Amino acid sequence: MLCEECRQRQATVHMTKIINNMRSEIHLCEQCASNHEEFASITPFSMNDLIASFMDMGAGHQAFLRSATVKCPACGMDYARFKQSGMLGCRECYQHFSNELLPVLRKIQSRTEHSGKVPKRSGSSLLLKKQIKELRQELKIAVETEAFERAAEIRDRLKALEASYREQGRDIK
Amino acid sequence: MSWIEEKGPDRDVVLSSRIRLARNIAGYPFPTMMKDSDAREILDTVKRCFSVSTPFSGRRYSVTLIKDLPEVDRQVLVEKHLASIDLMQHSDVAALIMDDRQRVTIMVNEEDHIRMQCILPGFQLDKAWEMLDRVDDTIEAEVEYSFDDRLGYLTACPTNVGTGLRASVMMHLPALTVSKQIGAVLQTISKIGLTARGLYGEGSEALGNIYQISNQITLGPSEQDIINNLTVACQRIFEKERMAQQAMLKVSGKQFEDVLWRALGTLTHARVMDIKEFMALISQLRLGVGLSIIPGLTAENVNELMILGQSGVLGKRAGRELDDADLNAYRAETIRSRLNEMLQA
Ligand SMILES: [Zn+2]
Ligand SMILES: [Zn+2]
Numbered sequence: 001m002l003c004e005e006c007r008q009r010q011a012t013v014h015m016t017k018i019i020n021n022m023r024s025e026i027h028l029c030e031q032c033a034s035n036h037e038e039f040a041s042i043t044p045f046s047m048n049d050l051i052a053s054f055m056d057m058g059a060g061h062q063a064f065l066r067s068a069t070v071k072c073p074a075c076g077m078d079y080a081r082f083k084q085s086g087m088l089g090c091r092e093c094y095q096h097f098s099n100e101l102l103p104v105l106r107k108i109q110s111r112t113e114h115s116g117k118v119p120k121r122s123g124s125s126l127l128l129k130k131q132i133k134e135l136r137q138e139l140k141i142a143v144e145t146e147a148f149e150r151a152a153e154i155r156d157r158l159k160a161l162e163a164s165y166r167e168q169g170r171d172i173k
Numbered sequence: 174m175s176w177i178e179e180k181g182p183d184r185d186v187v188l189s190s191r192i193r194l195a196r197n198i199a200g201y202p203f204p205t206m207m208k209d210s211d212a213r214e215i216l217d218t219v220k221r222c223f224s225v226s227t228p229f230s231g232r233r234y235s236v237t238l239i240k241d242l243p244e245v246d247r248q249v250l251v252e253k254h255l256a257s258i259d260l261m262q263h264s265d266v267a268a269l270i271m272d273d274r275q276r277v278t279i280m281v282n283e284e285d286h287i288r289m290q291c292i293l294p295g296f297q298l299d300k301a302w303e304m305l306d307r308v309d310d311t312i313e314a315e316v317e318y319s320f321d322d323r324l325g326y327l328t329a330c331p332t333n334v335g336t337g338l339r340a341s342v343m344m345h346l347p348a349l350t351v352s353k354q355i356g357a358v359l360q361t362i363s364k365i366g367l368t369a370r371g372l373y374g375e376g377s378e379a380l381g382n383i384y385q386i387s388n389q390i391t392l393g394p395s396e397q398d399i400i401n402n403l404t405v406a407c408q409r410i411f412e413k414e415r416m417a418q419q420a421m422l423k424v425s426g427k428q429f430e431d432v433l434w435r436a437l438g439t440l441t442h443a444r445v446m447d448i449k450e451f452m453a454l455i456s457q458l459r460l461g462v463g464l465s466i467i468p469g470l471t472a473e474n475v476n477e478l479m480i481l482g483q484s485g486v487l488g489k490r491a492g493r494e495l496d497d498a499d500l501n502a503y504r505a506e507t508i509r510s511r512l513n514e515m516l517q518a
Contacts, residue, residue, distance in 0.1 A: 005356050026353065035360060075206040087284070087329045089206035091199070091319045094327060094334075101331060108332055110366060111393030114325025116336040117306075119318050 003029035072096045128165045175275035177476045181295015184472040185463035188343040192301040193290040195328045195337035197319040203329035212266035222315045232272040239267040248485025335392025347382040348417035366390040381452030433461035446505040451482045
């Protein structure tokens with residue numbers, strides 16, 4: 001019997017569910033079964049295992065050699081414990097384990113740059129950058145709709161924001 | 174009142190919409206490496222956010238230390254999806270802050286310092302995000318979050334870093350499950366960065382044909398992008414489920430109706446019921462109510478029954494320890510009497 005999902009491999013995992021009179025049968029190959037919710041609960045598979053396996057793939061043998069020596073100086077978390085638990089100990093860990101983390105992030109996340117919400121009180125340059133981007137968009141709309149007074153206002157605010165952004169020693173594109 | 178008893182959009186297929194944000198406070202190690210004194214300071218800091226004048230749209234918030242909570246009450250909170258199992262496992266230093274409508278809960282000293290969630294009935298992710306975004310702003314006015322310009326909000330587990338946002342929709346998909354289309358659906362969603370779980374989180378099986386679909390990716394897309402992506406996928410799934418339900422009704426009409434009515438019959442007459450059978454019957458009842466085959470009951474009634482039949486809720490109600498046999502008999506009795514009340518109302 002062929003696997004019902006991929007229709008390529010031999011189905012080796014079979015399950016029958018009988019819920020009162022409703023009966024359903026599932027026949028899958030091992031690979032597809034591992035993606036399956038019902039079977040996932042039979043063969044436990046956690047996010048931490050996933051992280052651990054990605055870390056081995058990403059950093060390879062070198063990471064293994066480093067494991068004995070690398071310890072976060074801020075919180076004391078060591079690489080072996082991180083690998084085993086999938087948990088970091090503090091914000092510094094992100095820096096200290098960055099070599100190991102980046103390949104993991106590339107695999108489990110879509111990008112490695114945040115583009116969402118920014119805490120206002122952080123005074124982060126990201127916040128400025130985001131405001132500048134939004135103002136530029138507003139300016140464009142103001143010009144297009146010939147709201148020139150509004151456009152002039154926006155232009156003044158933009159100038160001020162761009163100046164403080166440069167004060168932080170950054171370039172604006 | 175909570176998501177369980179309130180009406181929500183798309184209630185024929187959706188039980189609840191939930192947004193969760195993970196946050197950590199700057200200057201402290203994450204809970205994995207923090208000391209008990211850190212945990213106490215963090216709890217004091219978070220509590221302070223809720224003591225300033227009516228910060229959260231006038232709602233009253235209560236603070237509960239998990240260690241003061243009897244085991245059975247902890248289980249009830251988990252079964253109502255108001256707190257996580259993880260919070261209960263950090264019981265010595267963890268706390269739960271909850272509003273009086275049980276919509277917003279803030280878990281303190283769980284896997285991260287702060288895990289806040291908003292849960293609403295039916296399909297309303299946007300509203301849940303709008304509410305939680307405001308709660309987040311209010312907390313942020315009092316504390317400094319651990320935030321990195323490139324990586325965003327820093328979390329103990331790198332699977333949450335960036336937005337720290339997990340949006341999830343709890344839905345009932347009996348027709349897709351029975352017609353075996355669910356496998357393909359779940360496989361498709363995994364390709365667009367979404368993931369599916371059973372009723373009670375990671376690794377739990379799809380008891381009662383209930384699935385929680387949520388975003389896997391937290392870093393890269395903005396909060397709104399994540400929510401939009403999930404919204405579109407969910408709408409497709411609802412459409413498919415409704416089509417499959419109609420198809421079942423068309424193809425096996427009387428026989429199909431018979432199954433649903435028998436579920437009502439069993440629920441109103443059984444003397445012993447284990448959780449598996451109960452959840453299967455509740456699934457059929459929900460389907461019968463959703464398709465207007467079984468009159469006199471609402472989707473909210475079914476939600477209430479579903480939560481009422483969970484082990485912790487029953488234990489709390491009984492006020493005594495129940496062994497398995499006791500529990501199954503007590504479940505049948507409790508459901509039978511509540512369901513009869515509903516039908517006579
Ligand atoms: Zn296959
Ligand atoms: Zn560290």
